[in-house]
Structures are given as C-alpha cells and as structure tokens.
Amino acid sequence: MGLIRLVVFGFVGLSVVYFMVSIYSKSVRREKLEDRWGEDNPDSTDEAAREAFVDQGMVEYNMGIRPKLILLVYVIPTIIVAVIHFLTTY
Amino acid sequence: MMQKIKTGFFVSVFVLVGGLLHYVLPQHDIVRITSTEVIRTDFTAINRLFYAQADSGSAELETRDLRLIYTEKKKTFLLGFIARDARQVMVYRNEDTGWIWPPYFKFDSSDLQAQAAAVGTSGGENWAVMTHYGWRNKYLSIYPNAIGIRAVDGPDVRVIPWFNIFFFIFVVAAFLFLRAMWRQFLERTVDPAMQDVGERVDAVGDAVLKKHGRLRRWLDTWRK
Numbered sequence: 001m002g003l004i005r006l007v008v009f010g011f012v013g014l015s016v017v018y019f020m021v022s023i024y025s026k027s028v029r030r031e032k033l034e035d036r037w038g039e040d041n042p043d044s045t046d047e048a049a050r051e052a053f054v055d056q057g058m059v060e061y062n063m064g065i066r067p068k069l070i071l072l073v074y075v076i077p078t079i080i081v082a083v084i085h086f087l088t089t090y
Numbered sequence: 091m092m093q094k095i096k097t098g099f100f101v102s103v104f105v106l107v108g109g110l111l112h113y114v115l116p117q118h119d120i121v122r123i124t125s126t127e128v129i130r131t132d133f134t135a136i137n138r139l140f141y142a143q144a145d146s147g148s149a150e151l152e153t154r155d156l157r158l159i160y161t162e163k164k165k166t167f168l169l170g171f172i173a174r175d176a177r178q179v180m181v182y183r184n185e186d187t188g189w190i191w192p193p194y195f196k197f198d199s200s201d202l203q204a205q206a207a208a209v210g211t212s213g214g215e216n217w218a219v220m221t222h223y224g225w226r227n228k229y230l231s232i233y234p235n236a237i238g239i240r241a242v243d244g245p246d247v248r249v250i251p252w253f254n255i256f257f258f259i260f261v262v263a264a265f266l267f268l269r270a271m272w273r274q275f276l277e278r279t280v281d282p283a284m285q286d287v288g289e290r291v292d293a294v295g296d297a298v299l300k301k302h303g304r305l306r307r308w309l310d311t312w313r314k
Contacts, residue, residue: 002146002189024271027278085195088237 010077018073025070026061033057112225114192115257116237118249119220121161121180123210123239126203131156140224140232142185146197157184157199159206159236161220164245182222183233192223194237202236209241217242219249 033054037044044050061067132153133141144150163180167173184203187194196202209218218241224234 006189020271024274027274031274031278081193081195084193085197088194088196089198089201 006081011074014074014077018070021073022067022070025066026058029061029066030054030058114223115254116194116221116223116251117234118251119161119166119180119222120164120242120245120247120249121218121220122163122177122245123159123161123206123216123218125160125210126207127158127160128155129158130154137230137232140227140230141183142187142235144186145199146186146188157203158182158233159184159203159220163220180226181233182220182236183224184236187235194223196237202239205239206236209239212241215244217245219247 034050036057037050037053041050130153131141141156144154148154159182161180161182162177165174165176165178184199184206185196186199187196189195206218210216218239220236221238221240222234222236224232226233
C-alpha cells in the first residue's frame with residue numbers, strides 16, 4: 001500500500017517538476033533565439049521573418065536531445081530511492 | 091512593527107525548517123552497544139508523531155512492540171567546537187520507516203536488531219558507528235531511530251557525512267534553479283503582461299481624457 005502511495009504521489013509531484021522545467025527550458029531557448037536574431041539582424045523590423053526564425057529554432061529544439069533529457073526528472077529520483085533503499089537494507 | 095513581524099516570521103521559518111532537518115537527516119554516533127530489548131509501547135497523541143509505523147508487512151494496531159538498542163555513546167563536540175571526553179547512555183528505537191516518511195526506505199528492522207545483538211555480544215568493547223535520525227526526549231519518551239550499524243575497532247573514527255554534504259549541495263542548487271525559473275517567468279510572462287495591461291490602461295485613460303478634455307483643462311487649472 002505504501003509503495004502505491006509513494007508511486008502515485010511521486011508521479012504527480014515529479015510531473016509538476018517536469019512541466020515546470022520543460023516550460024523554463026523552452027522559454028530560455030526562445031529568448032536565446034530572439035537574442036541571436038537581434039544580434040544578426042540589428043536593423044530588421046521584419047516581424048514575420050523573426051518569428052519564422054524563432055519558430056524554426058524551436059522546432060529544432062523539440063527534435064533535439066534536451067527535451068528528452070528533462071525526462072531524467074523521473075529517472076533520477078527513482079534511482080536515488082533505489083540507492084537509499086539498497087544502502088539502508090543491505 | 092512590520093519589520094518586527096517580518097523578522098519573527100523568518101526566524102520561525104528558519105527554526106521550523108532547521109528543526110525538521112535536524113530531526114530527519116541522518117547523523118552518526120559512535121557507540122558501545124550494550125544490549126537490545128523489545129518493549130510494548132502505547133503511544134499518545136503527542137508522541138505518536140515521533141514514531142514510525144508497524145513493520146511494513148504487519149497490521150497497524152493501537153499498541154505494539156518496539157525494538158530498542160541500548161548503548162553507551164561517546165559524547166560529541168559540545169556545540170560543535172568543544173571536545174568532550176565523556177560518555178553517556180543512549181537508547182535507540184529500531185523501526186521500519188516503510189515507503190513514505192522519513193524517506194529511508196528501511197524494512198530491515200529485525201536484521202538490524204540481530205546485527206546490533208551480534209555487535210553487542212562480540213566480546214571486547216563493542217564499538218560501532220550508529221547511523222540514526224530523530225531525537226531522544228525523556229519527557230515525551232521518544233528515541234532516535236537506528237538506520238545502520240557498522241562495527242569499528244575503537245572510538246576514534248572519523249565519519250564523513252556524505253549524504254548530508256550532497257543533500258545541502260542539492261538544496262542550494264535547487265534554490266538557485268528555482269530562482270532562475272522564477273526570474274525567467276517574471277521576465278518573459280509577467281512583465282510583458284503587465285506592460286500590456288499598462289498600455290491598455292493608458293489608452294483607455296487617454297480616450298477618457300480626450301472626451302473630457304474640458305474637464306481636464308479645468309482640473310489642470312488647479313495644478314498651477
């Protein structure tokens with residue numbers, strides 16, 4: 001019973017962390033892309049091109065490894081629980 | 091007054107969190123195990139909080155047996171600085187913490203009791219490093235909970251609290267990360283929204299003022 005409770009509440013809690021971290025990571029990447037556009041095209045007023053550049057960058061980000069790394073939010077606590085359990089019991 | 095309330099608030103939070111961490115984080119005592127025992131225990135509403143639950147495979151009843159480990163403990167540094175060459179008796183309980191709280195995931199109380207008995211009857215002085223959490227309080231009848239026992243040759247061992255070191259590094263890192271997230275949220279989400287609202291309020295204000303231009307001019311006369 002205790003194990004089920006741990007898994008359920010752990011999953012809910014870690015999901016909150018997961019969404020917060022992924023939103024944060026996306027936000028940082030978007031800001032970086034906007035800054036890069038600003039540096040490369042300091043005089044540009046072409047909002048559509050800027051948006052296209054940023055959106056393209058975000059598509060590349062979503063296909064990259066970083067969003068998958070955020071799944072470690074679930075993996076690492078599980079490993080820590082297993083290690084603590086192992087160290088106390090054996 | 092406001093400042094005093096603020097200070098009081100932060101001091102209470104600090105004391106509460108510090109107390110919780112002092113209770114829950116593992117500590118190491120250097121002890122001489124003298125004997126082990128089981129007593130029946132009836133909890134009260136006050137001291138129930140300081141006990142875990144029945145063995146993880148057993149039913150939880152009002153009253154149950156409690157494993158105890160009797161030791162003589164080498165006194166630690168007074169306030170962390172003053173060395174004391176003295177001993178005091180210390181009693182540890184030995185309970186499963188189970189899956190939930192505190193997160194030690196301990197299920198081997200019986201084995202630990204056997205280990206304590208083995209160290210305690212091994213002949214010689216029976217020195218061991220006792221890893222535990224919790225507090226001993228005579229008035230509440232509460233004991234620290236033993237987590238692990240490691241037999242050592244003598245009382246002069248240096249124990250490095252690796253877990254606590256990593257724990258506090260993690261806490262600092264988590265704090266910095268949360269702060270970065272909060273700042274990003276403010277910069278990217280809250281500030282633009284507030285600016286938007288501000289612009290809209292300004293626009294509405296301008297429209298109103300244009301409509302009531304005469305009123306405004308009249309009001310302006312008061313400013314001079």
